[in-house]
Amino acid sequence: MQIHLSDISSSEGKCVHITAEFEMDTITFQQGSFPVLKKEPVELTLTNTGKKVVELEASGGITVGIPCDRCLAEVPVSIPLQINRKIDLKLTDEERINDLDESSYLTGMDLDVDRLVYLEVLMSWPLKVLCKEDCKGICSQCGKNLNDGPCGCKEEPKDPRMAAISDIFSKFKEV
Numbered sequence: 001m002q003i004h005l006s007d008i009s010s011s012e013g014k015c016v017h018i019t020a021e022f023e024m025d026t027i028t029f030q031q032g033s034f035p036v037l038k039k040e041p042v043e044l045t046l047t048n049t050g051k052k053v054v055e056l057e058a059s060g061g062i063t064v065g066i067p068c069d070r071c072l073a074e075v076p077v078s079i080p081l082q083i084n085r086k087i088d089l090k091l092t093d094e095e096r097i098n099d100l101d102e103s104s105y106l107t108g109m110d111l112d113v114d115r116l117v118y119l120e121v122l123m124s125w126p127l128k129v130l131c132k133e134d135c136k137g138i139c140s141q142c143g144k145n146l147n148d149g150p151c152g153c154k155e156e157p158k159d160p161r162m163a164a165i166s167d168i169f170s171k172f173k174e175v
Helices: 006-010 093-098 113-123 160-171
Strands: 002-004 015-020 026-029 032-039 042-050 053-067 074-088 110-112
Touching (some): 006 042, 032 074, 042 113, 110 113
Antiparallel strands (some): 015 042, 026 032, 042 053, 053 074
């Protein structure tokens, strides 16, 4: 959804509340494409604080299906959105790029709500996703999900040179 900011920027002290729907069905970036399972409307408050500066406050939430890092089962991950930004409308697009301002959600006087939410989701992306704390992962030989039960593959003989490291791992199960 695009919001044109010229009405807000022309009246000092003007405050506008807008409810916008997030329209993207997938989040796509270098790690892959992830389905959006649930979207809450984005509640925006835009306030002209004077001198062509607009204060942006937004809240909402999104749930994305991310594969478990051990067993690859899809895990619904809820990402809350809480955004507070000041937008200087005096700057041109070129000046924003030169100032290393990464506000690609703003083009001229148009605010792209989908792009704003997308960038916020990327900033809040979890580093590790597990379907459950004690997820057993998948078999390295046949690929069966070990949470569903044993696969029946023969356990590989351990390399005797790795015995010392294996002892460390057995003492500290979290590692």
